[in-house]
Amino acid sequence: MIAGAVGPVLELEGISKRFGALLANDGVTLSLKKGEVLALLGENGAGKTTLMNILFGHYAADAGAVRVMGRALPPGRPQAAIAAGVGMVHQHFTLAGNLTVLENIVIGSESLWKVGMNRDGAIRKIEDLSRQFGLPVDPMARVGDLSVGERQRVEILKALYREARILILDEPTAVLARPEAEQLFRILKGMAKGGLSILFISHKLHEVMGASDRVVVLRQGRVVAERVTAETNPAELAELMVGRAVARPKRQAHAAGAPVVVAKGLRVSRGGGMALDGVDFEVRAGEILGIVGVSGNGQAMLGRVLSGLARPEGGSLTFDGRDIARMTPRQAVRMGIGRVPEDRHAEGVVGDLAVWENAVLERLRDYARLGFVRRRAAMDYAEALIARFDIRGAGPRTRTRALSGGNMQKLILGRNLAAGPRFLLANQPTRGLDEGAIAAVHQELLQARAEGAAILLISEDLDEAVGLADRLQAIVKGKLSAPIAAEAADARKLGLMMAGVWGTADAH
Amino acid sequence: MTVALDILMTASLWEAVLRIATPLIFGVLGALICERAGVLNLGIEGIMTLGAMVGWLTVYWGGDLWLGMAVAVLVGMMMGWLHAMLTVPLGLSQHVSGLGITLLASALAYYLYRLWVEVGDLPPTIVPFQPLAVPGLSSIPFLGEAVFTQMPPTYVALILVVLVAWFLNRTPAGLALRMTGENPHAVEAQGLNPHRIRIWAVMVGSGLMALGGAFLTTAAFNSFFPTMVQGRGWICIALVVFASWRPGKALIGALLFALFDAFQLRLQTVVEGVPYQLFLMAPYVLSIVALVLVARRARVPEALMQPYRRGER
Numbered sequence: 082m083i084a085g086a087v088g089p090v091l092e093l094e095g096i097s098k099r100f101g102a103l104l105a106n107d108g109v110t111l112s113l114k115k116g117e118v119l120a121l122l123g124e125n126g127a128g129k130t131t132l133m134n135i136l137f138g139h140y141a142a143d144a145g146a147v148r149v150m151g152r153a154l155p156p157g158r159p160q161a162a163i164a165a166g167v168g169m170v171h172q173h174f175t176l177a178g179n180l181t182v183l184e185n186i187v188i189g190s191e192s193l194w195k196v197g198m199n200r201d202g203a204i205r206k207i208e209d210l211s212r213q214f215g216l217p218v219d220p221m222a223r224v225g226d227l228s229v230g231e232r233q234r235v236e237i238l239k240a241l242y243r244e245a246r247i248l249i250l251d252e253p254t255a256v257l258a259r260p261e262a263e264q265l266f267r268i269l270k271g272m273a274k275g276g277l278s279i280l281f282i283s284h285k286l287h288e289v290m291g292a293s294d295r296v297v298v299l300r301q302g303r304v305v306a307e308r309v310t311a312e313t314n315p316a317e318l319a320e321l322m323v324g325r326a327v328a329r330p331k332r333q334a335h336a337a338g339a340p341v342v343v344a345k346g347l348r349v350s351r352g353g354g355m356a357l358d359g360v361d362f363e364v365r366a367g368e369i370l371g372i373v374g375v376s377g378n379g380q381a382m383l384g385r386v387l388s389g390l391a392r393p394e395g396g397s398l399t400f401d402g403r404d405i406a407r408m409t410p411r412q413a414v415r416m417g418i419g420r421v422p423e424d425r426h427a428e429g430v431v432g433d434l435a436v437w438e439n440a441v442l443e444r445l446r447d448y449a450r451l452g453f454v455r456r457r458a459a460m461d462y463a464e465a466l467i468a469r470f471d472i473r474g475a476g477p478r479t480r481t482r483a484l485s486g487g488n489m490q491k492l493i494l495g496r497n498l499a500a501g502p503r504f505l506l507a508n509q510p511t512r513g514l515d516e517g518a519i520a521a522v523h524q525e526l527l528q529a530r531a532e533g534a535a536i537l538l539i540s541e542d543l544d545e546a547v548g549l550a551d552r553l554q555a556i557v558k559g560k561l562s563a564p565i566a567a568e569a570a571d572a573r574k575l576g577l578m579m580a581g582v583w584g585t586a587d588a589h
Numbered sequence: 590m591t592v593a594l595d596i597l598m599t600a601s602l603w604e605a606v607l608r609i610a611t612p613l614i615f616g617v618l619g620a621l622i623c624e625r626a627g628v629l630n631l632g633i634e635g636i637m638t639l640g641a642m643v644g645w646l647t648v649y650w651g652g653d654l655w656l657g658m659a660v661a662v663l664v665g666m667m668m669g670w671l672h673a674m675l676t677v678p679l680g681l682s683q684h685v686s687g688l689g690i691t692l693l694a695s696a697l698a699y700y701l702y703r704l705w706v707e708v709g710d711l712p713p714t715i716v717p718f719q720p721l722a723v724p725g726l727s728s729i730p731f732l733g734e735a736v737f738t739q740m741p742p743t744y745v746a747l748i749l750v751v752l753v754a755w756f757l758n759r760t761p762a763g764l765a766l767r768m769t770g771e772n773p774h775a776v777e778a779q780g781l782n783p784h785r786i787r788i789w790a791v792m793v794g795s796g797l798m799a800l801g802g803a804f805l806t807t808a809a810f811n812s813f814f815p816t817m818v819q820g821r822g823w824i825c826i827a828l829v830v831f832a833s834w835r836p837g838k839a840l841i842g843a844l845l846f847a848l849f850d851a852f853q854l855r856l857q858t859v860v861e862g863v864p865y866q867l868f869l870m871a872p873y874v875l876s877i878v879a880l881v882l883v884a885r886r887a888r889v890p891e892a893l894m895q896p897y898r899r900g901e902r
Binding site: 162189 | 762767888891
């Protein structure tokens with residue numbers, strides 16, 4: 082690590098930005114030193130992304146200045162930020178799926194009035210950068226064919242190709258699985274050692290603790306604290322970030338009841354292979370069964386089968402002893418099967434409809450008479466959900482898209498739990514949520530468990546799975562391991578299970 | 590069958606194919622440039638009509654034929670500018686704006702024509718482009734007559750196909766244009782202005798569309814009448830999809846459609862007892878069939894028809 086002998090490479094001074102009534106940034110001041118990895122920690126809505134967009138020139142700040150290497154950047158001009166050596170990796174990748182890696186990287190690097198392109202030179206430069214920073218990628222591949230992790234490498238290469246000396250990453254691990262995230266941070270640390278300066282935005286405590294040298298905590302648009310990472314701990318950071326002590330709720334021991342959902346030898350094929358290959362599990366009343374695994378191993382298909390969106394080709398699936406292998410989603414709702422889908426934007430809610438409409442969408446018949454929607458009753462129901470599940474920033478008439486991820490998830494969870502389901506499928510229920518929202522979702526799931534619901538939790542987050550589930554099974558290439566008790570699960574054993582080594586896992 | 594073969598073996602058929610294809614080539618290249626940048630331009634039908642009118646009018650008023658072409662391009666670019674203003678910075682519906690432009694431009698063309706031109710029993714005429722035999726090449730048997738004895742703008746159209754393909758795939762500006770049609774956020778993130786790129790693309794594309802219209806009045810015919818574009822603009826919109834947004838395939842699509850058209854014209858005269866409307870229909874039906882067969886796997890520019898607003902996802 083290079084000590085801070087030189088002045089800061091990047092300074093933000095007194096940045097303020099207002100959107101309508103919302104003060105997104107309020108006099109934010111921070112600095113980044115050469116060779117440093119700085120984490121900007123804050124909950125969703127704390128103003129992190131706004132700050133980065135100002136820094137990169139997407140927005141002009143209402144007040145304050147951005148200085149790179151001591152020189153002020155003109156506001157609102159991304160080109161100036163790029164020229165000054167600032168590279169940004171956006172949370173939502175700014176890539177074109179139909180174009181090649183090469184094309185995505187070189188765009189904007191040459192004058193638009195140039196008549197030809199130096200393709201070979203560009204390819205060589207990309208290959209050199211790939212080797213130097215450990216970011217392997219094929220320049221001629223079509224971006225749409227790449228995995229999420231590879232796309233992120235392309236984003237980073239884009240910045241490096243433009244000679245970035247300061248790299249800003251907005252929630253870089255939001256779309257990555259854990260091993261990919263760990264690899265990313267190893268690469269970033271290597272870059273910092275090589276003299277680059279890194280600023281990354283995150284709301285994940287373990288990342289910040291593991292990867293940064295220094296942490297700046299942002300809350301409600303203001304810098305509330307700054308810590309050297311080695312001198313702080315996750316509990317302190319969590320409290321600083323949320324503004325009060327938060328702890329994920331703990332699971333209380335209690336005895337499970339009779340099996341509610343039982344699957345035996347479920348098989349579903351997809352493409353040439355098997356999405357689910359002889360899957361056995363049972364979920365009992367008052368119990369949470371956790372399915373852990375790296376995404377893409379059949380979790381999505383399992384979720385589809387349990388929601389009535391896909392039909393198994395073999396094996397049996399019963400709910401209270403009844404065959405539900407061929408149920409439709411509507412029957413699932415009627416029988417008391419609750420579903421929290423993996424992608425809340427795509428499958429959970431209709432973003433352009435109001436909160437009350439989303440609240441009753443699943444059980445519209447209960448809120449209709451003679452084919453007309455009983456608006457008053459539906460509104461009242463939505464009001465009740467908002468109150469009971471603490472859905473903030475929304476009234477029944479709010480457009481659902483305007484809710485934050487956490488509140489949207491509370492709405493989905495609420496409309497499922499209000500009906501007192503016998504069985505709840507919770508597929509990645511806290512993906513992308515901040516610490517406060519995660520605690521709220523966990524609390525609701527544990528509450529439902531205490532009330533006797535059988536819950537199947539599909540999660541990539543091991544802390545979450547171990548914290549909530551009574552028993553755990555790993556999913557690997559469409560196969561499920563035998564269950565183990567949560568008490569018996571440690572990182573090593575789970576790691577082996579997720580790698581598909583059940584024999585070893587069972588032996589302990 | 591032998592009748593069909595006989596027709597296919599005549600050089601004059603192929604000469605006609607290239608002539609019929611020329612306005613389509615201009616139009617389809619214009620539509621393709623707009624769409625690769627992410628803007629659907631349904632103004633094409635009207636822009637072609639207006640281009641046909643002003644190109645002709647320039648010559649009628651004593652201008653050179655090439656000056657007529659240039660004026661058409663300029664007027665087309667003005668219409669494109671209007672469409673771009675409505676759909677790019679203002680982000681209005683591209684369908685509605687495009688159809689509006691078509692209505693406006695067509696009506697304007699006819700209005701100005703009636704205002705400025707004395708029409709008697711027959712519409713006034715100009716001296717149109719004459720076929721230009723390319724020295725040397727035109728004496729090749731069959732090919733010389735079929736390909737190398739064309740109106741000068743036809744050669745321009747063929748060269749333009751190569752130029753547009755080269756521009757899109759081999760220049761930084763072409764890459765920026767394509768990226769704007771795929772993901773304008775990426776363009777902005779790299780320090781370029783996606784609005785400016787789209788506005789220019791729509792203007793240049795509309796200029797080419799108008800050129801296609803002007804060919805009708807200065808080369809294919811020698812007078813203007815308001816219905817003369819006859820849906821060629823709409824055909825171009827379909828051809829872009831048929832071509833999967835690629836200039837080379839667009840040329841093939843335009844030639845294919847022109848072949849159907851030229852073929853049915855000749856078939857009409859030989860085959861008796863079949864209502865001629867069926868023959869007239871044939872190119873359109875075959876185009877739809879071709880579209881279904883070819884275009885299902887086409888890669889649509891991902892941001893086509895999506896207005897770009899700064900700082901919004």
